[in-house]
Amino acid sequence: MARPRSSSPHTHSPRSTQWLMLQVLVATVPGLIVLTRLFGIGTLLNILIASVTAIVCEAAILKLRKRPIGFYLRDYSALVTAVLLGLALPPLAPWWLTVTGTAFAIIIAKHLYGGMGYNPFNPAMIGYVVLLISFPLQMSAWLAPAGLLTDGPPAAAPDFMTSLQIVFMGNSIDGFTAATPLDAFKHNSGLLVAQFYEQTPQFAQGHWAGFGWEWVNIAFLLGGIYLLARKVFTWHAPVGMLAGLSVMALFNYDGGSSTSHGSILFHLLSGATMFGAFFIVTDPVTSATSHRGRFIYGVMIGVIVFLIRSWGNYPDALAFAVLLMNFAAPFIDYYTPPRTYGHSKSGTIIHRSKED
Secondary structure, eight states, X not given: OOOOOSSXXXXXXXXXXXXXXXXXXXXXXXXXXHHHHHHTTHHHHHHHHHHHHHHHHHHHHHHHTTOOHHHHHTTOHHHHHHHHHHHHSOTTOXXXXXXXXXXXXXXXXXXXXXXXXXXXXXXXXXXXXXXXXXXXXXXXXXXXXXXXXXXXXXXXXXXXXXXXXXXXXXXXXXXXXXXXXXXXXXXXXXXXXXXXXXXXXXXXXXXXXSTTHHHHHHHHHHHHHHHHXXXXXXXXXXXXHHHHHHHHHHHHOXXXXXXXXXXXXXXXXXTXXXXXXXXXXXXXXXXXXXXXXXXXXXXXXXXXXXXXXXXXXXXXXXXXXXXXXXXXXXXXXXXXXXXXXXXXXXXXXXXXXXXX
8 A cells, every 4th residue: 555645735834925035034134234244334225225126116017017016015025136136236336236236136037037936047146147247347346344454445344424425426435345355365366375364364364264254154154044944945955055165175175275276164154155055046936846956956056156266257156156057947857856746756656556
């Protein structure tokens, strides 16, 4: 006799889309706090501008599509896209940059394909890449973390009024900017890693992967652990990405020569690694379907991130890696179908004996 299942496939989960999106928003709080502490209110301004833009664009498109505006706005999916994009953008990005990226993410990347659940690409990453390709100068203007002692940028983040003037009036940001650890490491000019760490303030004052950025990644890791504990998603995609990145870093680390690509800790705690692993790669719409497929999907993103960081033109590369694997997700699904109700294995049907 066939082994009984524990529950019916028609059992409905009490977890609504609204609940899931709210959990994601809550989980971003640790990362937002650390970003605000290190870089001032710039990230908060990004999120505020992006959120207003997302809600306006979402409402306008829903009205054009003759869909119930209130019903769809209450699922908070547009707000999540705005917050994720706002977190990814450089603090104190010009207001028009944030508006452009958010509008593209909501109108083109989301609704052009039919709305939530139908978009093949991650909307926040589409918006980010459009901005990165179209406005590389503005997208590379990252602030120096508060407390970083250098001969150039000040040790403190811009105050409230200065931040508003930079964002809305186009005041110069040059006096507050500095290369990110990934960018600085990528352009190492022939120094051994130990020498580079000693001579570069970001690394001399940091512990593992650059002053400030390592704490940003740890904060997003804590948010990701919260989401795992709340069972918002499974571990397969984030662990796969971190494993893929770690293995590539392990096999390509030469001990610290002048051509080194960086240690495992450097890659795990630099840039947007933890933010990507737990808030971008885990998007259920644009990733693979089965557990095995999600793990493969994550591993490949980690591998591509390392390849682009090491030999490509972009220091971080998360957005490009995610979008490339969004393309490949249907291919992964074809070869890793999930086990469905009534089937004993993926892609197979239970054949009952005459005794059943």
